Amino acid sequence: MNILLLGSGGREHAFAWKIKQSPRCKKLFIAPGNAGTLQCGTNVPINPSDFPSIKDFVLKEKISMVVVGPEDPLVKGIHDYFLGNPEIASIPVIGPQKDGAQLEGSKDFSKKFMEKYHIPTARYQTFNKTTLKKGIKFLETLRPPFVLKADGLAAGKGVIIPHTIEEAKKELKEMLCGKFGSASSKVVIEEFLPGIELSVFVLSDGKSYKILPSAKDYKRIGDGDTGLNTGGMGAVSPVPFADKTFLKKVENQIIIPTIEGLKKEGIVYKGFIFIGLMAVPSHPSPSKNGAEKKKSKSGNFYTPYVIEYNCRMGDPETEVVIPRIKSDIVDVFCAMANQTLQKSIVKIDKRTATTVMLSSGGYPGDYKKGIPVYFLNKKGRKDLSELQNKEDESTIYFHAGTGLNKNFKKGNQTITTGGRVLAVTSFGENISEAAGQSYENIKKIKFNGMYFRKDIGKDLMKINKANGKRD
Numbered sequence: 001m002n003i004l005l006l007g008s009g010g011r012e013h014a015f016a017w018k019i020k021q022s023p024r025c026k027k028l029f030i031a032p033g034n035a036g037t038l039q040c041g042t043n044v045p046i047n048p049s050d051f052p053s054i055k056d057f058v059l060k061e062k063i064s065m066v067v068v069g070p071e072d073p074l075v076k077g078i079h080d081y082f083l084g085n086p087e088i089a090s091i092p093v094i095g096p097q098k099d100g101a102q103l104e105g106s107k108d109f110s111k112k113f114m115e116k117y118h119i120p121t122a123r124y125q126t127f128n129k130t131t132l133k134k135g136i137k138f139l140e141t142l143r144p145p146f147v148l149k150a151d152g153l154a155a156g157k158g159v160i161i162p163h164t165i166e167e168a169k170k171e172l173k174e175m176l177c178g179k180f181g182s183a184s185s186k187v188v189i190e191e192f193l194p195g196i197e198l199s200v201f202v203l204s205d206g207k208s209y210k211i212l213p214s215a216k217d218y219k220r221i222g223d224g225d226t227g228l229n230t231g232g233m234g235a236v237s238p239v240p241f242a243d244k245t246f247l248k249k250v251e252n253q254i255i256i257p258t259i260e261g262l263k264k265e266g267i268v269y270k271g272f273i274f275i276g277l278m279a280v281p282s283h284p285s286p287s288k289n290g291a292e293k294k295k296s297k298s299g300n301f302y303t304p305y306v307i308e309y310n311c312r313m314g315d316p317e318t319e320v321v322i323p324r325i326k327s328d329i330v331d332v333f334c335a336m337a338n339q340t341l342q343k344s345i346v347k348i349d350k351r352t353a354t355t356v357m358l359s360s361g362g363y364p365g366d367y368k369k370g371i372p373v374y375f376l377n378k379k380g381r382k383d384l385s386e387l388q389n390k391e392d393e394s395t396i397y398f399h400a401g402t403g404l405n406k407n408f409k410k411g412n413q414t415i416t417t418g419g420r421v422l423a424v425t426s427f428g429e430n431i432s433e434a435a436g437q438s439y440e441n442i443k444k445i446k447f448n449g450m451y452f453r454k455d456i457g458k459d460l461m462k463i464n465k466a467n468g469k470r471d
Ligand code: AMP
Pocket: 122, 147, 149, 159, 190, 191, 192, 193, 194, 197, 219, 276, 307, 308
């Protein structure tokens, strides 16, 4: 079958890499893609939110499945557009319709949903311009830090965590007065949850579900989780403390009520559900003996709370989760479309995967684009496009913000086109082995201003050590 994948980041390169391995995929098109997805299929210059152009392309190229990477087209209703258009209504779209995408598109909707279905989350209230005074009063009932969330999509920047009540009040006013445009015409204020963040990913076909591996994202720009927030500077999968006990709690208290809640709301959700969790320490009474102490540090020690839902996969989490899926991803997508997920088996590689994101100097602030990206081998410096994944079995180089220089005449010149440039993914028997491999292979990549975090996975290794596990 011919497949169209929408998006242009590291997540989409990881999807393209995996889809291309399926014998069921004849032609793969990526709109708009990047220099990495070119190794897996044909890039087409169409904006993922330009639905009429997507329709024309789908008909012209006899596309039989559309896989949606980013949230924007889903929240804008690409799946509904297909269903409402007789010529393309029978073509499966992997990603929820507008009603399901609200889980990400509206924080107020998702909090109400969690409240209604008793899904553990932080205490909250939602305010608008007319209820500003009540919002200020609610802030006064909370302890710092304060969590303020723009209701709508704000390019990943809509969550503000002020540390003083004065700052929080000022932020609330600014947000309600249009700091994030219409996205912050409503603001969710919620209790701050202390703990460790991690994510679980769920496939849903509208009837049943499958749980994919957990992952941890490293959101801050600096080592030790310091500095500004980014789209994500690295990821690890699986998360060691998310053991069977913890994941069972997540399944029973969060995943099952979410799937059942969607059904009760009449939402037929065919796509990924990315559940951002906070694992909050349960503070057991001080342990007297070794056995209790050990137990207290396992998954039993943490209670999961939902921080957010997303209606898509994470980036860079996809770059560690997708490579761990051993099954044919196109089979899995077909099962999602046909609502036969319950019968399908999704096999997972037991090894650990880590990815380290290489970013442009200055990111997440201002940065330059158009910088050539090279790889270094024994023969010297070559364009990145000459680094085929098969050359280095232990590592996969997923492109995030790259393109080809159109003005370059002597072969290819890969250049940076974004803040996050390349995700270097490796496998290992444990985190230190996998991360060690990623860091070793980063030495082969070079571009002016290249930056990356040096501590991906280190916090999890510490937790492992405390649990007496090798890593
Ligand atoms: P969100 O877009 O909802 O994922 O929020 C962005 C980030 O803010 C999350 O990844 C967390 O680091 C942080 N955050 C959001 N909600 C809370 C909360 N209730 N308690 C603590 N941190 C939070």
